[in-house]
Amino acid sequence: MIHKAELEQKALNLFSSPKIFRSRSLLAALAIGVLSAVGVNAQPGIRLGAITPISPLYYHKGPLISTPTVYLIWYGNWQQTNRIDNADGQQIVRDFLNAIGGSPYFAINSSLSTGSNVITGNVAFGGETTDTGSQGKILTDLKVGRVVTNAIVSGALPSDPSGVYFVLTSSDIVEASGFCTRFCGFHSHGVLSGTNIKYAFVGNPGRCLRGCAPQVLSPNGNAAVDGMVSIIAHELSEATTDPDGRTGWYDLRHSENADKCAWTYGRHQYRAANGAWANMGWDYLDGNGAFLYHRDFLIQRNTVRVITKTGMQVNYCATSYDPVTKTYLP
Numbered sequence: 083m084i085h086k087a088e089l090e091q092k093a094l095n096l097f098s099s100p101k102i103f104r105s106r107s108l109l110a111a112l113a114i115g116v117l118s119a120v121g122v123n124a125q126p127g128i129r130l131g132a133i134t135p136i137s138p139l140y141y142h143k144g145p146l147i148s149t150p151t152v153y154l155i156w157y158g159n160w161q162q163t164n165r166i167d168n169a170d171g172q173q174i175v176r177d178f179l180n181a182i183g184g185s186p187y188f189a190i191n192s193s194l195s196t197g198s199n200v201i202t203g204n205v206a207f208g209g210e211t212t213d214t215g216s217q218g219k220i221l222t223d224l225k226v227g228r229v230v231t232n233a234i235v236s237g238a239l240p241s242d243p244s245g246v247y248f249v250l251t252s253s254d255i256v257e258a259s260g261f262c263t264r265f266c267g268f269h270s271h272g273v274l275s276g277t278n279i280k281y282a283f284v285g286n287p288g289r290c291l292r293g294c295a296p297q298v299l300s301p302n303g304n305a306a307v308d309g310m311v312s313i314i315a316h317e318l319s320e321a322t323t324d325p326d327g328r329t330g331w332y333d334l335r336h337s338e339n340a341d342k343c344a345w346t347y348g349r350h351q352y353r354a355a356n357g358a359w360a361n362m363g364w365d366y367l368d369g370n371g372a373f374l375y376h377r378d379f380l381i382q383r384n385t386v387r388v389i390t391k392t393g394m395q396v397n398y399c400a401t402s403y404d405p406v407t408k409t410y411l412p
């Protein structure tokens with residue numbers, strides 16, 4: 083069986099000179115988390131992860147995204163009868179992305195603001211488009227780049243230097259460079275007509291639930307798409323704090339902020355209404371403020387940077403952060 087930590091992510095540069103980064107530090111991080119969950123912690127949940135400090139991230143003087151604007155490209159067939167790749171599945175993704183801007187979860191990234199680069203913790207939603215398969219059912223890294231390029235060049239999505247363009251594939255789509263065997267998603271960037279475009283691939287865990295989803299019974303009753311949402315959160319956090327790949331925040335082992343906490347879900351898990359594990363949720367309201375429905379999510383943790391009273395910087399894995407009190411939940 084493939085260890086989940088090996089399935090994490092990579093960053094590559096497609097439009098210009100291709101190069102592949104892979105993080106090697108995730109195994110160590112996960113091992114600590116598993117030990118902690120088994121040995122120390124008595125709270126319920128899956129893959130709680132460490133509460134002790136983790137090795138620090140360092141800033142490498144490159145750009146950060148102050149407030150990312152998310153664009154979605156639904157690739158493949160999202161109108162299937164498999165109970166995964168359908169309109170309800172798409173709405174799970176939209177609802178999460180509409181909720182995380184300004185949330186205690188995405189505020190974790192604001193702890194990596196620097197003097198001249200303020201990360202607001204907000205997220206804008208820029209729009210979405212569909213590509214039913216212009217590059218076929220077997221994608222390569224190059225073809226993922228082409229999907230993004232086509233969406234912008236065709237005018238379906240605007241060209242936005244603060245954008246993060248997500249290629250979200252249906253479960254009948256392969257990413258031959260290693261989706262399900264080497265990674266579950268990756269983020270990258272490239273220059274298109276003079277604009278630095280940040281984008282991410284997130285594959286459909288319906289192809290490999292055991293590899294790319296944390297649980298088979300999931301809060302919104304769609305384990306594949308619920309798993310996808312956690313990977314989207316991971317890649318969006320990394321695209322915000324290291325948009326050009328190894329020029330922003332990463333550690334001595336070249337792990338980015340979300341890599342360091344990947345596949346751990348923290349100490350504040352609870353059971354969603356259907357019994358699945360969750361660690362955050364929101365009420366969804368109609369235009370008049372009336373309650374429509376509630377959704378829960380199980381989202382992997384992310385690195386928070388805390389400055390101690392003596393000025394030391396200490397890093398932890400967290401599920402939420404309060405930038406006012408500078409406190410976090412592990």
Ligand SMILES: [Zn+2]
Nearest residue numbers: 091320340341
């Ligand atoms: Zn990552």
